[in-house]
Amino acid sequence: MSCDSDPAPTAEPAPPTWAVSFRWTADSGIDLDDREGVHVRAAIESNTIADFLEMENAYPGWADYPGAIDIDARETKPAQSAVGTAYLHLIDYRRPNGLNTLVVCKDMTQVAVEQSGSFPLPSLSDDHNTFEAVAVDIIPGPIPRTRQKPTEPPAGPNLNGPAGRTARPARDVFDLPVQVYYPHGGGQYRSLCESWDRWKPGTPLSRSETEPPPIEPFTPGWN
Template structure:
């Protein structure tokens, strides 16, 4: 089954997308997106089993039963740090996600995103990771490697990078991704970023025919291994 949605990440100044904690967050959100189109069989190595732990990072749309659907296009994500009034030994981030540049292929067409469905338009997650993450013991069986979809349309912006990791990049206790009530508009934390992408508060209408797939932009930063 093809999955050609590339992930393009950006962040506020001073945020390191390659830090262990943010690699875990990126891997968790990307894995959930893959699983929403395909299934949990295709998530990244080390993704925790949602039936085996209370600290699962799997969102409802990832583990509910659904037909496998070919995805194509570009998902844009942006990380914003925020501080809580108390110290809990964790780093906290908002992650803003724009899915309007993607589509779920239906027969030979690529429908526009449904503006009533947050996972096809805009999402926001509250996330946190330990200040000093420790390696996670994989909770998927070592003899149960993840399936790899056809990702032939994806290319790297940074030479040598891969569209998905080939080894476990999840860190211990980084499963705190809050699958917020995204049926409402994104709060102020992500509002300015969406406005800058969309040119206003309203989701843009794709400038393509439904018979044309959305553009797959080079993924960034991708994965070293």
């Protein structure tokens, strides 16, 4: 007598992984580890992670301030595994009205989304995934926080960086409200990044799509 065997259980798909390091530099006189530098880095890195994964994978405290969240990070979309190195440079800029803002030059040309073993190049016409300038204001005054649920670090390899530093903060580093101004195709502040000039917009990308872009050590990282 024979009987039908139970069907083999379906394996759960592996969760999307995060293997992107953040490498920061700054103009002379800017300290990436001071209060403003920490807030800017945490906001921009959180938005970048949420662009590829989920808001819950970003840093503790980031989603408590609605102004710190870009609309692309809020968008509901399938999470994607990402690999490579994001290069960022911080500039202090005095606006024509006399107020200061901080501008982040953001080069994502060496970050790729893994698609069935390949690593497609970003479209050169897509500023958000190649090169853009993001303005960030730190608001010097208490604003009520909207408490969100706890964050969950994404799956992925341990990333290399300076001794005693980690790739993401384990605690909430936000004690002031942050407001981000992503350009969404606009060119405001972009000219400020010309002196940094890591990648000239429109320049063809030379890496192969058969291998992932390299993951360079993060800097400065988090205490």
